Amino acid sequence: MVDSKPVSVPALRRLPRYLQYLRALQQKGQKAISASQMSIDLDVQHTLVRKDLAMTGMEGVPKVGHKIDDLISGIECFLNWNNVTDAFLVGFGNLGSALVGDGGFKKTGINIVAAFDVDPNKVGRRIQGIEVLPMAKLSDLVRRMNVHIGIITTSHTVAQEVADDMVKSGILAIWNFAPVSLKVPESVIVEEADIYASLAVLSRKLNQRVKRI
């Protein structure tokens, strides 16, 4: 049983990379892995790998390391990615389509069950078994289907309005891809997908590199 004390956000952010790596080893038929080998392959400090794995409740065996199957299920359980959670997506442009079409989601426990858009040309389309519905149906369906997660892939100009609708309807967590800071009540979780945040890191590093050449 995982306890409920707050955990480090950078540690949480590393877990999907561990999972991806461990699943690749599992597919190759490998059975066990040491934290030190993970540290080398993933370029994460050894002590951090050990702490991160300990956080998920996993303990290695000296000289043997960790069983890969156990690590995978341990991390999935820790993130609740072993349970399927239904999600609604609002904004069916290119990014929305990319997320709906992304097979990787199936491994994260997120099941996008419907997409919504204001554009009448998009409403009624079906992609990968998911139907695009008119925005007017959002509130009613959130309540009736008891959906907890809302994904926003609209432009930044309407994102706050969409978030307000989601909150009013009972959405508990919003995954926001629009480049704007959403205002929501404290009881609602917002995670910014923050595409531009990683670009800021890249731009700055490249700038320093080029200056030194």
Added chain:
Amino acid sequence: MVDSKPVSVPALRRLPRYLQYLRALQQKGQKAISASQMSIDLDVQHTLVRKDLAMTGMEGVPKVGHKIDDLISGIECFLNWNNVTDAFLVGFGNLGSALVGDGGFKKTGINIVAAFDVDPNKVGRRIQGIEVLPMAKLSDLVRRMNVHIGIITTSHTVAQEVADDMVKSGILAIWNFAPVSLKVPESVIVEEADIYASLAVLSRKLNQRVKRI
């Protein structure tokens, strides 16, 4: 003149949110802002906002705060987003199209000048003035056009191969959207866009919240 000492990655990651927020105020005609007001509006600790702004070389005036125009140009200059840097994108699926079509890029100094794909059905298409070219042309064009940034939006199965091609051709920085840890020489910068990293944070928080209900 910005010095070249290493800066905090979490601080860098906050700067695009500051920019977005400041540009919105600028559009409304507001002239000045205090760090404490930014702290409240963006839900970032006051001391962090002050440190982040100081990192970019900006100093406020007591009782007046910061001139918004100066803050915007200071942050843009710090990230080198005031200069246009050409980039190539490889993998023209939904996510690739979303990035090419994203008007927000124009404000980050990243100019996607060409997209590449292995799919002959995609090659030759033109979207927003950008032509999709065959993968075979990548190396030659990186060299001829002296492009420094490569964006990978392929599936994870081919991402490493694409990264190898980019590195061989002379790309200095890779912005990676494929969910896989790339191996590159130390001289090359890799930033993982890490879509699943933010989902891990969201999933865990939601799990804790639902347990408490």
